[in-house]
Amino acid sequence: MIVVALVPGPAVITITSASLTGGFKRGLYLTIGVIIADYIFILFAISGLAIVAETMGTTFIYIQYLCSIYLIWFGISLWFSSNTLQNKRQKSIVRYHVRIYVNY
Template sequence: MTFEHYLALFIAMFLVAVIPGPAVFAITSASIARGLKQGVNMTVGLLLADYLFILLAISGLAVVAEVLGSAFVIIKYLCAAYLIWMGISLLRAKPGTSITEPKMQSTQSAVLSGFLLTLSNPKAIVFYVALFPTFVAIENMTYPDILGIMACATLAFGSVNLAYVYLGSQARKLLTTPRRLTLLNRCAGSVLAASGVTVAVR
């Protein structure tokens, strides 16, 4: 792949990343409710799923998606249930307090939730099935090309998602009074639950 190919792919990935979707709402709400670390861990999971999509796209994602169609449906509903559970947890948090991070919200759980979120994201599936092949000559792929594509994904998707995470964590710092924290939990919980419902019905 030439520099022009990488640049075109990066721009396409960046534009796809900027468009808000369930993943953006989920990581932003998680960062607002639980801090920067939670959002960063979820972003790592998002990127790992993007790497998997890249490998599948190169090896024939359409065929894999057809064979594993039911598995993708299961993943979608698992992700939706997880987001709804997170939202309800925030909505049920004690008034005036910020929900503390329970055992299920460990680093591994946050990474896994981000991973499942991308796997169940229709926007990601459409991009890698329909748009990705127009930027990449899949039949002529070399290992350096694959690493270069993953680097593009890291820079494009990672930078945008981390920007949303940072904005969410900064908003959290402004909400220091009990009343504001209660409002924060309710807003973040509602967004997370709504994102879960969106993932389930799409």
């Protein structure tokens, strides 16, 4: 999760390119705009979930429980699954490098 947080997203790349092409002031304005847009998006998401929860009542709670049960089942099935796809990928990578080495 730390790696995902450290990798720059599209907003960072946009702000960097705007700062390099338009200067500090343009980058600052764009940064402020991105922060305001993020806060508005978070506010809409929170209020939208609150409205959905209010209108659905107890059905929303049942949906939450069903989703949590599904996620637990999915995690357990992933935990106990075999890594056949990963093994196939590793074998194909090895074959690829062997073919390059042998010039096949």
